[in-house]
Amino acid sequence: MISFYRSCRLATEAMLAADRIVLAGHINPDGDTLGSMLALTHALRALGKTAVPLSHHGVPDIYKWLPGAEWVQNSTDERGFDLAVVCDTGTSERVGGALPAIESADRILCIDHHLAEGKLGDIRVVNAKVAATGELIYRLLRPMGAHLSKEIADCLMCAIITDTGAFRFMNVTPNTFRTAAALMRAGACPAEIGELVFENKSLGSIKLMGRAIDSIQLTPDGRAAWGCIKATDFEEMGLTDEDSEGIVNHIRAVRTAQVGVLFREVPGKKVRVSLRAREGYDVNRVAQAFGGGGHMLAAGCSVDPPLSSAVPLVMAEVTKWLS
Ligand SMILES: [Mn+2]
Structure with a gap:
């Protein structure tokens, strides 16, 4: 069992070493899986890499405003990626139709905060103590040398706001607020995003x-x-x-x-x-x-x-x- 910190280092090294990266979230996607995946897609593309985000069930209407939502495909016929990154689930069943592309990659990195012990991933950045997978993505940005753009901040604020019920659930920690503060400084507005997520119903x-x-x-x-x-x-x-x-x-x-x-x-x-x-x-x-x-x-x-x-x-x- 390798330490969480070592897993984070292996994860950033793997992402920096890869050129073609496929990303996936889980089926019935929520704001955390989509926000996490898209934040990482922005970061990887800004570093000059090819990053292909996949979501079996696409992007639900209430998350279509996420920067980069238009990049998301249900699946892809492309194969032979250097790296696959699975966000917000640790099990292959929850990846749905994205699985063949994910499994075709040389290595799989799983970034998740669910309790159930998944098996997915050669590198596993899994921490059930964080409120959202978006918090884990935020931690990986700086070691990757990625700039925290407004787009990335909006995606990660969405991830945190949805998985914490707008900072009301028991999973919120001081670090959740620290991360949210940094995202706010980078331009993400929690009130605006909260409204888009929770008061945007048909x-x-x-x-x-x-x-x-x-x-x-x-x-x-x-x-x-x-x-x-x-x-x-x-x-x-x-x-x-x-x-x-x-x-x-x-x-x-x-x-x-x-x-x-x-x-x-x-x-x-x-x-x-x-x-x-x-x-x-x-x-x-x-x-x-x-x-x-x-x-x-x-x-x-x-x-x-x-x-x-x-x-x-x-x-x-x-x-x-x-x-
Ligand atoms: Mn989550």
């Missing part, structure tokens, strides 16, 4: 939230809350699972709830489950019981449909850990 997704909130139920002791979005909700409103982002946080907001769970019956797919906890409860453990994962306070998994069997299955596991 009317449909707000109405979808209404349905999910209307469906909330509590366990008899009130300590777990859950809500559902049915396949018919998505179909009637012409929406996709992308439109359900963030809703789970409103379920956990029920005063007595230690855990909030949102079930989505995505048409033609497995039932997607997002879990959010308050400090003291570990939802990662619940998600892992169903082959998913994430962090202690935020995790996700998928279970077989229909909703009528998915809900009791997952809620039994949730209540099992409510001591």
Whole structure:
């Protein structure tokens, strides 16, 4: 087991030595995976390298403003990269359609902050103590000799703001603020980016939230809350699972709830489950019981449909850990 600091040095050396670099984030991308990947793409291109960012599910509408979002491809037929950089996941399954290009590279560098022990990467810069992968990218910039441009600062501020719920989650550390301060000095505005990320919803997704909130139920002791979005909700409103982002946080907001769970019956797919906890409860453990994962306070998994069997299955596991 090599130290985190040595991993960081190996990572910068590998990036500086490579000319052609492919980057990838995770499926169902969020602001951290996209912001991290694009910040690094800007930095690598500014250093004169070819950098190709890939995202299996592209760039969701609310992140299209990210500088460089137009560079992102779903996958590529190009092969033989010197280096692949995977941001914000440690497992190959979460890379989706970008995986063949990633695996074709001479070496794979994984930069991540998830708890679940992934195996991906010859070089692994993994630290579960940082709030966002974007914090790790920031740490690598200076040793790479990369200039912190306004574009990079905007990407990394987006990464941090999304993964910390605008600096409100328990994962925030003094270092998160130190990084954010440096990004702000480089021109990133947290208020502006917070608005773009959190107050930039379609009317449909707000109405979808209404349905999910209307469906909330509590366990008899009130300590777990859950809500559902049915396949018919998505179909009637012409929406996709992308439109359900963030809703789970409103379920956990029920005063007595230690855990909030949102079930989505995505048409033609497995039932997607997002879990959010308050400090003291570990939802990662619940998600892992169903082959998913994430962090202690935020995790996700998928279970077989229909909703009528998915809900009791997952809620039994949730209540099992409510001591
Ligand atoms: Mn993240």
